[in-house]
Amino acid sequence: MLTMQNVSMVYRTESVETHALRDFSLEVDEGEFVSVTGPSGSGKTTFLNIAGLLEEFTSGTYKLDGKDTNSLGDTERSRLRNEKIGFIFQSFNLIPELDIFDNVDVPLRYRGFNAAERKRRIDHVIDMVGLGSRKKHLPSQLSGGQQQRVAIARALAGEPRFLLADEPTGNLDSEMAESVMQLLEDINSKGTTIIMVTHEPNLAARAKRNIFVRDGRISTGEPELQVAVGG
Amino acid sequence: MFRYYLKLGLLSLRRNPILSGLMVVAIATGIGACMTIVNIDYVMSGNPIPHRSELLYYVQLDNWDPNEAARGVNDPPPQVTYIDGTALIAAKNARRQVLSYPTTRIIQPEEDGQLPFLVDSRSTTADFFPMFDTPFLYGSGWDSTADDNHEYAVVINKEINERLFAGQDSVGRLILMNGDRYRISGVLDTWEPTPKFYDVNNRAFGKAEEVYFPFSVSIDKELTSEGNTNCWKAPAGNGFESFLTSECVWMQLWVELHNAGERQEYMAFLDAYVESQKLLGRFPRPVNNRLNDVMDWMQHEEVVEDDVQVLLGLAVLFLVVCLLNTIGLLLAKIMRRSGDISLRRALGASRKAIFSQYIVEAGIIGLAGGVLGIAMTWLGLQGIRGLYGDFDFITRLVTMDWVMIFVAIGLAILSALGAALYPTWRACGIQPASQLSTL
Numbered sequence: 001m002l003t004m005q006n007v008s009m010v011y012r013t014e015s016v017e018t019h020a021l022r023d024f025s026l027e028v029d030e031g032e033f034v035s036v037t038g039p040s041g042s043g044k045t046t047f048l049n050i051a052g053l054l055e056e057f058t059s060g061t062y063k064l065d066g067k068d069t070n071s072l073g074d075t076e077r078s079r080l081r082n083e084k085i086g087f088i089f090q091s092f093n094l095i096p097e098l099d100i101f102d103n104v105d106v107p108l109r110y111r112g113f114n115a116a117e118r119k120r121r122i123d124h125v126i127d128m129v130g131l132g133s134r135k136k137h138l139p140s141q142l143s144g145g146q147q148q149r150v151a152i153a154r155a156l157a158g159e160p161r162f163l164l165a166d167e168p169t170g171n172l173d174s175e176m177a178e179s180v181m182q183l184l185e186d187i188n189s190k191g192t193t194i195i196m197v198t199h200e201p202n203l204a205a206r207a208k209r210n211i212f213v214r215d216g217r218i219s220t221g222e223p224e225l226q227v228a229v230g231g
Numbered sequence: 232m233f234r235y236y237l238k239l240g241l242l243s244l245r246r247n248p249i250l251s252g253l254m255v256v257a258i259a260t261g262i263g264a265c266m267t268i269v270n271i272d273y274v275m276s277g278n279p280i281p282h283r284s285e286l287l288y289y290v291q292l293d294n295w296d297p298n299e300a301a302r303g304v305n306d307p308p309p310q311v312t313y314i315d316g317t318a319l320i321a322a323k324n325a326r327r328q329v330l331s332y333p334t335t336r337i338i339q340p341e342e343d344g345q346l347p348f349l350v351d352s353r354s355t356t357a358d359f360f361p362m363f364d365t366p367f368l369y370g371s372g373w374d375s376t377a378d379d380n381h382e383y384a385v386v387i388n389k390e391i392n393e394r395l396f397a398g399q400d401s402v403g404r405l406i407l408m409n410g411d412r413y414r415i416s417g418v419l420d421t422w423e424p425t426p427k428f429y430d431v432n433n434r435a436f437g438k439a440e441e442v443y444f445p446f447s448v449s450i451d452k453e454l455t456s457e458g459n460t461n462c463w464k465a466p467a468g469n470g471f472e473s474f475l476t477s478e479c480v481w482m483q484l485w486v487e488l489h490n491a492g493e494r495q496e497y498m499a500f501l502d503a504y505v506e507s508q509k510l511l512g513r514f515p516r517p518v519n520n521r522l523n524d525v526m527d528w529m530q531h532e533e534v535v536e537d538d539v540q541v542l543l544g545l546a547v548l549f550l551v552v553c554l555l556n557t558i559g560l561l562l563a564k565i566m567r568r569s570g571d572i573s574l575r576r577a578l579g580a581s582r583k584a585i586f587s588q589y590i591v592e593a594g595i596i597g598l599a600g601g602v603l604g605i606a607m608t609w610l611g612l613q614g615i616r617g618l619y620g621d622f623d624f625i626t627r628l629v630t631m632d633w634v635m636i637f638v639a640i641g642l643a644i645l646s647a648l649g650a651a652l653y654p655t656w657r658a659c660g661i662q663p664a665s666q667l668s669t670l
Contacts, residue, residue: 049664052577052664053663054576054577054662054663054664055662055663055664074581074582075581075582075583078576078579078580078581078582078584079579079581081577081578081579081663082578082579083579087577087578093570093574095571095574097242097245097246098242106574106575106578107578107579109232109235110575110578110579110580110581110584111579154578158579
């Protein structure tokens, strides 16, 4: 479903070359829940950005749902992002002047659904994350945990095949983090593939597979040990 | 999606009211300055009689000094002599023809308590009214037999009719002018051709005359022109008769010709006429007759002064400066929203979608700038009126019609869209992953 082969990513400035990913190879099957851990600067976020088609890579191949992403233009990459991938960010990334309903509506607008279909989907996902009574609230009127739930609702509204989560509980207290994790596990149990970057070993351990990244490569060894080291 | 972009644009204006307000004011200031001058240029250079301007021709004959052209290198004088005007009219070689000149008259109301008053008048032949398509409130102009019979007929305008007859139908009634009674044949409805094309040499932006009466009567009364009179040599003797037979030019001759063939024939007629006059010792210069239609004649006479064109250029430059400011402000605004753009890109917005969103937002700013610009244009025109309101022609120039209002809004939107191109292009270049942690 997600196949990366020898993907490298090099950031170049006039004087410095930074290898964020080096010959990175990974396969993720449908329905998996994969956690990605590693020290800061190890390439976790770069991997996630490439997986989410947010960045283009320097070399290698990346196939998403069997489609080679190397040759895609901007419009096609945008369409794939919109249809197949949902994003959850550490800092929620809600648009402050839009209410909850309209925030969840954003990716659906670019999908081209009609108003009735958008409303059906938005109502469904907002109810699913338990915020049905707060649709007209602005993000600033919600707690951090509630904002992350809105972000999850936004990610799910388009019924994506993948959910890419970058430190989804990083800005939350432990109680809220637990509720978000339970929500992600619930979503995964219904068939959505999740790739989650985290610094938290105990959260990483709840994934079905753990990947430890160091110096832009997947490090081999026992996952439990890697998680412990990475955390 | 357009409605969605509209909604986002309005939200964005509310989110950054100061920055948005500055952009609107910058555009409005540029539009206001530009449209004030454009409006004046538009009024000055407009076609005052669009449905007939290509049928009406102004006649010039070169009866001037053999050693020096009347104007410029080889331009004939801008008016004609009495001898030539009346001879050409009498020949009746055009469909219609008008010989006229400006005069003044004193109207003496016969009602108790009303004092005599001076009016601008025009002595003219009968074709003036049908040829220039003047609108009548009551009655009509006099006919050519009135010209031939030297009848005391008169056409008055709406204001004079209001003043003398309280706006009632006064056709057939008499008014006393300079001691003579004239019978009213018609009352003009509002008619203010701008520029006053039929006599651009005498106050091109002045008001149309209040009273019109037969040319033949005017000559009987020995009335000279209240406008320009130019002579290249003095009349042979003293008195009105000598003036009439002189080479002084003081009246305007218009003819109506409907196609190129008629124009060619009339030109040949003019040439033949001048050749015949040469045999009598007149027209010492080479044959140099001219026939210009309304717009060509106004352009030839530079009715729109060069100063206005220079001002127009400066006003456009000022608009460009305002737009450069707008580009800077838009760029600042869009760069401040790079987090939002990055997020939308991550959620599936293509570059095209981002471009559309910000172009629509720029269009809203342009629309607001246009509306405010119209208000500023109005203020600018009122300022001009305040400064130069003593001159009635200025008052007539500082008006704004619907065309100019739509032009102002259209120009503002186009300007804003133009100004938005570079900032929007920069917005489209923002990578989806670049700003996601900064929102």
